[in-house]
Amino acid sequence: MEAYKHLYGPVPSRRLGWSLGIDLVPHKVCTYNCIYCQIGKTTNQTLIRDEYVSVDEVLKEIKNFLKTEKVPIDYLSLGGSGEPTLHSKIGTIIEGIKSMTSIPVAVLTNGALLYQEEVRRDLLKADVLLPSMDAVSPEVFEKMNRPYPNFSVERMIEGLVQMRKVFRGKIWLEILFLKGINDSPEELHRMREVIERIQPDLVHLNTAVRPPSESWAIPLNLREMEQIQTFFGEKAIIIAEFDRQPLPAAEREIREEILRILKRRPLSLIDLSKGMNLSQDKLENQLALLLQEGKIHLRSFEGSVFYEIGKEVQNS
Ligand code: SF4
Incomplete structure (x- = not known):
């Protein structure tokens, strides 16, 4: 894409x-x-x-x-x-x-x-x-x-x-x-x-x-x-939780897609997994790399963990 x-x-x-x-x-x-x-x-x-x-x-x-x-x-x-x-x-x-x-x-x-x-x-x-x-x-x-x-x-x-x-x-x-x-x-x-x-x-x-x-x-x-x-x-x-079939996402774009989506709003692993039609395992690898690189951060809210975009990436 x-x-x-x-x-x-x-x-x-x-x-x-x-x-x-x-x-x-x-x-x-x-x-x-x-x-x-x-x-x-x-x-x-x-x-x-x-x-x-x-x-x-x-x-x-x-x-x-x-x-x-x-x-x-x-x-x-x-x-x-x-x-x-x-x-x-x-x-x-x-x-x-x-x-x-x-x-x-x-x-x-x-x-x-x-x-x-x-x-x-x-x-x-x-x-x-x-x-x-x-x-x-x-x-x-x-x-x-x-x-x-x-x-x-x-x-x-x-x-x-x-x-x-x-x-x-x-x-x-x-x-x-x-x-x-x-x-x-x-x-x-x-x-x-x-x-x-x-x-x-x-x-x-x-x-x-x-x-x-x-x-x-x-x-x-x-x-x-x-x-x-x-x-x-x-x-x-x-407002009910989303329950549609997941949408296919091309693997080579995983990182860019994660960053594009998180630029708009913080999301949990489950939300990302549903939205990108990727297993949580597969996403976790990419998320770990992005965390290491400081491009995204973790944030806790009401007992759940969300991924959010880093400031530098948001402003880029
Ligand atoms: S501040 Fe945020 S939530 Fe409020 S109206 Fe603007 S965009 Fe919407």
Whole structure:
């Protein structure tokens, strides 16, 4: 598989099956700096939309990938190293993708910019929107998402409500819960009211399953998640673990593929093994070498061990 600058995967996604990730901003440009972010701290926090990466380059890579890599893909997913709606030409990119394939387009967004009409318009041709909404009270929003200064939670909620009115595709709202941060009964009651206003097709309930940006971001356990699911009703689902058949990966690319995948997020040996269709034994050899070379590190979180990319490689 060729090396791509703006594409990664396909990776197994708990919500999208085999998802080919498309990065529209460099690591890590975002409107928020969430305490649970699995791709690290925001280094360029902004509300300014720009052509952060070349539209032509992105579309050329996608075209080339679809032509040459014969792998199953369930979704082309705009997201990755930051907030994709910050890319001022995301609408052109979605249209470009639509003109070359019928594979559905998903947009993973924090929803912050949906209050802008032009952003809502840009996303209209996507098939699925996966916005996040982890808080509805100002103080919880500040604590959890650490938004751009003076960006209000009401603005984010209003954007979601307006988007629902014009968007014909599916909206799967994601709420990530952390212990003692956004799981109080008061916040849950308010969230339920806001969900009624937004009318998403589904509500995906999540918790920190990979090492978060801040070590004090503690996940909920399954019982607590189930209680929230019951409280939110039939649209709410706890995001299930991925259980598809593994995808073949060419052996000679193991190291590069490991590094490419870990650049996006830390993963456990099991996740890597599933995603790359390689036995854990085979992967362990390569991982040991990469550890020795300092290209990756180990990190413990909630009793599991994750591999994460070294700083030098991340910045290379
Ligand atoms: S979790 Fe998403 S919205 Fe939050 S800081 Fe990370 S990339 Fe930005």
